[in-house]
Amino acid sequence: MALPRMTPQDGVAWITGASSGIGAAVALELAQRGWTVTATARRLDLLEGLARKSEHLPGRIVAHAGDVTDAAAMAGLVETIEAVHGPIALAFLNAGVATGTRERGRGFDLAAAEATFAVNVLGVLRSLAPVLPAMTRRGRGQIAVTASLVGYRGLPGAAAYGASKAAMIHFCESLRGDCAADGITLQVVNPGFVVTPMTEGNGFSMPFLMPVEAAARRVADGLAGGGFEITFPRRLTWLLKLARILPYPLYFALMRQVARRI
Incomplete structure (x- = not known):
């Protein structure tokens, strides 16, 4: 059975984590392609600035502030968007943080790890919880979740962030079949290094930075293609896919070399 690929004629797009970075750029790209994009983040002023950038595009961006860590707020927001703008045909659940979780020689930072999981895992689930039943009732929809290439395997200095992204890859892999049975396309987005505010503070070389x-x-x-995994850049993707099949002794020896460079 072919899974649906939603178009602007099917309803609106909803993007979380849309105030900057990949979320903001995808909102503009979808508006360029004719979508009405409902953009969500905590900072309403940034969302309104993003909406103004879409004024002369074929589609448009409308701002709806919301905090993905608040389950009740997300449920109310989905209800509001659908009441005001029409059905959410495409949901890009992109909100995420990259809080440092490790100090060399000092274990990990529990508070930072909890904050990372609150947004990167629970924030996605709290956004998914209201939009998935709405699509299921209609028997049609498309959802994409932002994870990361870092989620492929444990990397030095990325314990909590990588684990949170690995959790979302696993979650989407597991849920894909159930969604397909209900007529919903579920995808995972695994970016490498991209020029965003999240990567600006990285004090190490970022290969294949996009x-x-x-x-x-x-x-x-x-x-638009509808495949399960959306990943880039391809060169880094294949390097990390290869790393997934290395035996532990070889992998940990390689990671010791990586750790010395960061």
Whole structure:
């Protein structure tokens, strides 16, 4: 059975984590492709600025502030969006943080790890919980969740962030079949390094670093294509896919070399 690939004629797009970075760039790219995009983040002023950038595009962006860590707020927001703008045909659940969770020689930072999981895992689930039943009732919809190539395998200095993204890859893999049975396309987005505010503070070399506009085009093309995994850049993707099959002694020896460089 072919899974649906939603179009602007099917309803509106909803993007969380849309105030900056990949979320903002994808919102503009989808508006360029004719979508009405409902953009969500905590900062309403940033969302309104993003909406103004879409004024001369074929589609448009409308701002709806919300905090993905608040389950009741997300449920109310989905209800409001659908009442005001029509059915959410495409949901890009992109909100995420990259809080440092490790100090060299000092274990990990519990508070930072909890904050990372609150947004990157529970924030996604609290956004998914109201939108998935609405699509199920209609028997049609498309959902994409932002994870990361870092979620493929444990990397030095990324214990909590990588684990949170690995959790979302696993979650989407597990839920894909159930969604398909209900006529819903579920996808996972696994970016590598992209020029965003999240990567600005990285004090190490980022291989195959991509401009955010190029990343947004890859995401939008992947949404239109409908395949399970949307991933970029491909060279880094295949390197990390290869790393997943290395035996532990070889993998940990390689990671010791990586750790010395960061």
